Amino acid sequence: MTTVQPHPTPTDSSAPRPRLDSLIPRDSSILRLLVITVVIFIAFTLARPDTFPTMNNLEAMARQMSEIGILAIAVALTMLSGGIDLSINATANLTAITAATVLTAMTAAPDTAPGTITLAIVLAIAAGVGVGFLCGLANGFLVAYAKIPPILATLGTMTLFTGIGTVLTKGAAVFGQARLSELGNGGIGPLPIPLFIFLVAAVIISFILSRTKYGFDLYMMGTNPHASRFSGINNRSVLLRTYILSGILSAVAGIIILGRIDAARIDFGESYVLLAIMICVLGGIDPSGGFGRMTGVVLAVVALQLLSTGLNQVLFEDSGANFFRQFAWGVTLLLVLMLNYFSQRQRLKRASTEK
Amino acid sequence: MKNLTLPGAFEDINFSLHSGEILGITGLLGSGRTELAKALFGETPARSGTIEIKGQPARIRSIQDAIRNRIGYVPEDRLTEGLFLQRSIGSNIVTSTLKSLLNSMGFIDTAQVNNRIADWVNNLHIKTQNVSLPVRSLSGGNQQRVVLSKWLAANPEILILNGPTVGVDVGSKDELHQIIKDLAQHGIGIIVISDDIPELMATCNRIMLMRRGRIDEHLTTRQTDEQALSTKLRQLAV
Amino acid sequence: MNWRALFARQEFIILVILIALCSIIAIINPTAFLSVQNLFRILRACIVLGIFALGTLIVLISGGIDVSFPAVAITALYISTRIIVDTGIDSVPLAFLLGSLIGLALGLVNGVFIGIFRLPTLIVTLGTLNLFRGALLFFVGSERIRLSEVTTNFAEASRLNLVTVQLARGEASLHFTFALLLVLALVVWFILSRTMLGRAIYAIGGDREAAERAGFNIVRTQFFIYGFVGLLAGIGGIVYGILSREADPFSIVGAELDVIAAVVLGGALITGGRGTVIGTLLGVLLITVISNNLVLLGIPTEWQRLVIGILIIIGVGIPALQALRRRSTRLTHSSG
Numbered sequence: 001m002t003t004v005q006p007h008p009t010p011t012d013s014s015a016p017r018p019r020l021d022s023l024i025p026r027d028s029s030i031l032r033l034l035v036i037t038v039v040i041f042i043a044f045t046l047a048r049p050d051t052f053p054t055m056n057n058l059e060a061m062a063r064q065m066s067e068i069g070i071l072a073i074a075v076a077l078t079m080l081s082g083g084i085d086l087s088i089n090a091t092a093n094l095t096a097i098t099a100a101t102v103l104t105a106m107t108a109a110p111d112t113a114p115g116t117i118t119l120a121i122v123l124a125i126a127a128g129v130g131v132g133f134l135c136g137l138a139n140g141f142l143v144a145y146a147k148i149p150p151i152l153a154t155l156g157t158m159t160l161f162t163g164i165g166t167v168l169t170k171g172a173a174v175f176g177q178a179r180l181s182e183l184g185n186g187g188i189g190p191l192p193i194p195l196f197i198f199l200v201a202a203v204i205i206s207f208i209l210s211r212t213k214y215g216f217d218l219y220m221m222g223t224n225p226h227a228s229r230f231s232g233i234n235n236r237s238v239l240l241r242t243y244i245l246s247g248i249l250s251a252v253a254g255i256i257i258l259g260r261i262d263a264a265r266i267d268f269g270e271s272y273v274l275l276a277i278m279i280c281v282l283g284g285i286d287p288s289g290g291f292g293r294m295t296g297v298v299l300a301v302v303a304l305q306l307l308s309t310g311l312n313q314v315l316f317e318d319s320g321a322n323f324f325r326q327f328a329w330g331v332t333l334l335l336v337l338m339l340n341y342f343s344q345r346q347r348l349k350r351a352s353t354e355k
Numbered sequence: 356m357k358n359l360t361l362p363g364a365f366e367d368i369n370f371s372l373h374s375g376e377i378l379g380i381t382g383l384l385g386s387g388r389t390e391l392a393k394a395l396f397g398e399t400p401a402r403s404g405t406i407e408i409k410g411q412p413a414r415i416r417s418i419q420d421a422i423r424n425r426i427g428y429v430p431e432d433r434l435t436e437g438l439f440l441q442r443s444i445g446s447n448i449v450t451s452t453l454k455s456l457l458n459s460m461g462f463i464d465t466a467q468v469n470n471r472i473a474d475w476v477n478n479l480h481i482k483t484q485n486v487s488l489p490v491r492s493l494s495g496g497n498q499q500r501v502v503l504s505k506w507l508a509a510n511p512e513i514l515i516l517n518g519p520t521v522g523v524d525v526g527s528k529d530e531l532h533q534i535i536k537d538l539a540q541h542g543i544g545i546i547v548i549s550d551d552i553p554e555l556m557a558t559c560n561r562i563m564l565m566r567r568g569r570i571d572e573h574l575t576t577r578q579t580d581e582q583a584l585s586t587k588l589r590q591l592a593v
Numbered sequence: 594m595n596w597r598a599l600f601a602r603q604e605f606i607i608l609v610i611l612i613a614l615c616s617i618i619a620i621i622n623p624t625a626f627l628s629v630q631n632l633f634r635i636l637r638a639c640i641v642l643g644i645f646a647l648g649t650l651i652v653l654i655s656g657g658i659d660v661s662f663p664a665v666a667i668t669a670l671y672i673s674t675r676i677i678v679d680t681g682i683d684s685v686p687l688a689f690l691l692g693s694l695i696g697l698a699l700g701l702v703n704g705v706f707i708g709i710f711r712l713p714t715l716i717v718t719l720g721t722l723n724l725f726r727g728a729l730l731f732f733v734g735s736e737r738i739r740l741s742e743v744t745t746n747f748a749e750a751s752r753l754n755l756v757t758v759q760l761a762r763g764e765a766s767l768h769f770t771f772a773l774l775l776v777l778a779l780v781v782w783f784i785l786s787r788t789m790l791g792r793a794i795y796a797i798g799g800d801r802e803a804a805e806r807a808g809f810n811i812v813r814t815q816f817f818i819y820g821f822v823g824l825l826a827g828i829g830g831i832v833y834g835i836l837s838r839e840a841d842p843f844s845i846v847g848a849e850l851d852v853i854a855a856v857v858l859g860g861a862l863i864t865g866g867r868g869t870v871i872g873t874l875l876g877v878l879l880i881t882v883i884s885n886n887l888v889l890l891g892i893p894t895e896w897q898r899l900v901i902g903i904l905i906i907i908g909v910g911i912p913a914l915q916a917l918r919r920r921s922t923r924l925t926h927s928s929g
Binding site (some may be wrong): 142152155157158160161162163166167180189277278281288320325328330333337338340 | 717
Binding site for chain 2 (some may be wrong): 043120210211213216217219220223224226227228229230231232233234290
């Protein structure tokens with residue numbers, strides 16, 4: 001037996017070298033999701049060939065799915081850490097309210113100078129992102145330092161943020177003076193700006209997860225927080241950064257919402273939290289932490305949007321289309337949970353028979 | 356270490372560890388031996404007392420401090436504290452040392468990571484076809500090698516091994532003992548915490564017996580034999 | 594009784610907060626607050642919230658969370674009402690029987706996913722929340738039913754009082770379903786503290802694997818938990834219908850947060866293993882006083898959410914800080 005060296009001699013690079021996984025394991029659920037997405041698209045194209053696969057419809061879908069997609073990325077990060085963020089929508093709305101308030105205060109007069117408008121837009125976005133940062137910081141502090149279970153901590157802050165927003169606006173809508181409408185409704189070539197922001201966010205987060213120490217630590221901590229602590233990973237700082245990132249992403253979604261509808265209300269999009277969680281689970285993010293990829297989340301966003309819009313078109317005659325959509329979401333979520341459960345059990349069984 | 360005290364767990368512990376030395380610590384469960392190890396590693400820092408490394412006082416208040424001071428710790432409970440069972444062998448090996456594998460932009464240097472992993476797999480003879488397989492797929496002995504390599508990669512000066520061969524089969528046990536001795540020869544100071552008397556006798560230069568949070572006796576392995584040691588340990592129980 | 598132990602109990606803290614809040618309101622606005630009518634109004638507002646909270650308490654103790662119960666409640670109420678209207682059997686006991694059965698059945702759906710497939714409780718119940726509500730609105734109906742227009746007995750039940758007090762100006766009454774809340778609270782207390790089942794619920798919440806090793810049947814216990822929560826939700830739904838004299842399929846959903854907040858304020862830990870009926874009832878009372886009487890302090894209603902949010906954070910922060918302190922004192926006192 002050769003002796004072990006504390007400093008290993010570099011292995012001969014010509015020798016057959018074991019293949020390294022990218023630090024994030026690949027999984028079969030992505031492929032499955034891709035197939036599901038394509039099937040949904042084909043099904044609705046066949047059912048509504050005149051209205052479904054049109055440029056207009058595709059663009060409308062792209063706009064709608066962007067804000068929810070960014071919120072889903074936020075939730076996905078917290079899920080990877082083994083937690084959850086229920087305050088995303090409250091944060092987004094509070095952000096939108098803040099930005100709208102700034103815009104109204106600075107540019108409500110019809111003869112506002114163009115320079116002031118530009119300044120106001122910059123300030124509004126900065127203030128909004130700042131609010132998102134603070135909301136995330138609050139969550140991160142409660143989860144990482146006060147060690148409050150994330151469901152509860154973010155349930156509390158969700159109520160708190162909603163409360164602050166309600167007090168600020170007395171429950172009424174604040175308007176954005178159409179200053180951000182280009183952001184919500186404009187396009188870069190054929191690409192709607194919200195979609196562009198969503199994709200950029202997904203790529204950046206994906207890169208952070210796979211190529212930075214923070215991303216690596218997040219996956220390890222989500223898998224086993226005890227082992228990560230004993231390995232010298234600073235769990236607290238990883239958690240804090242995760243919730244701050246989630247807050248900032250929520251803020252970005254909030255600003256896009258303000259741009260798209262030019263109004264901010266504290267009770268806007270109440271179903272978004274649920275939808276975002278559903279998208280994460282569909283996209284293969286393990287709710288108990290440590291596993292899942294952004295590709296899955298993006299695919300799940302697309303799949304769910306196709307399903308929602310498709311059902312709306314198919315059931316157009318029926319006034320209950322919204323209700324059926326809610327029903328379909330529930331069924332889809334439970335079905336995917338079951339599918340994951342059975343495929344995982346099969347994998348475990350196969351692994352144990354191989355051994 | 357001088358007058359190291361953590362009220363309730365251990366008191367007034369004084370000992371020194373030289374580079375290249377293997378120090379055994381034994382005692383019954385609850386004697387404070389694991390608490391002492393966790394204090395040295397910054398997990399639950401000692402309330403009072405000083406730790407000196409190479410004559411310099413070292414402040415160890417957190418695990419990050421310990422790692423900065425080049426201390427590594429292989430926990431007793433390999434499955435929950437030492438390893439990420441569902442993650443790949445490769446990821447496990449680089450967990451504690453990723454900071455040194457970043458490129459100038461601060462991003463993970465994949466090629467370097469691959470090299471590091473391959474080096475350690477070869478160096479410690481970890482038997483696997485593919486380092487992307489989860490650690491769960493390895494045998495107990497090979498799993499322990501992964502934990503070891505995680506710390507060796509951090510280039511430690513002090514390595515604390517808590518129950519290094521618990522749940523490892525006999526053949527791998529001897530190999531692990533050999534690895535421990537090799538490492539000491541290269542100048543690492545090693546603390547082995549164990550109940551396994553033959554293991555202590557086979558690896559250690561000196562052995563400390565702990566009882567109720569205090570050091571009961573210092574022995575060198577030359578002074579004693581397995582029989583005498585186990586009698587002593589049994590007496591502690593009374 | 595050890596004073597320090599008493600002060601450390603969340604039930605005690607919440608009681609102190611409640612008394613302090615009531616004192617402040619009573620001092621500032623004595624005529625509006627300190628009246629039998631107002632007392633009965635507060636208690637009446639506690640009934641539905643309280644019944645839901647009892648179910649949520651059990652789930653939280655077992656280490657889970659259930660956000661689907663409002664959907665269960667409204668489904669139970671709406672379908673029961675439709676059956677009563679369609680069959681013409683206008684009976685309050687029948688309404689309760691139907692509501693309980695529907696609630697139980699829907700709760701067991703949660704039980705299957707959580708008990709057998711071991712899926713995370715929050716996500717399963719989010720799924721069933723959508724499933725139940727979507728199915729109700731799409732397949733059963735989405736139109737509000739006014740009980741007084743289609744039933745007699747069922748509608749009359751809203752005027753059935755437990756006690757009526759004659760006062761100088763008018764009279765004050767307490768609805769009979771308040772007794773139902775007390776009975777259910779007793780039942781839950783009995784299950785939790787006097788039966789093996791209760792021990793199993795606490796054990797699962799404390800440490801699931803330890804509970805399994807100790808021989809508790811986890812799957813059966815979880816079936817009970819979610820079935821029973823469904824049953825309570827069904828009963829709560831019927832009570833809601835009686836009190837509001839209508840079956841509106843858009844109501845109740847959204848109440849889950851206040852209910853969970855009340856239970857958590859009352860000292861139940863979401864990580865499981867801890868929680869009492871008395872604490873839960875105090876939590877419900879506190880939330881109700883805040884929701885209904887903050888106005889008497891001159892605080893505008895839009896501040897309600899904010900106050901509740903702060904209270905939740907304080908409510909979950911206290912046990913978390915206590916746990917941290919316990920951890921450090923344990924190190925100093927136990928013999929390692």
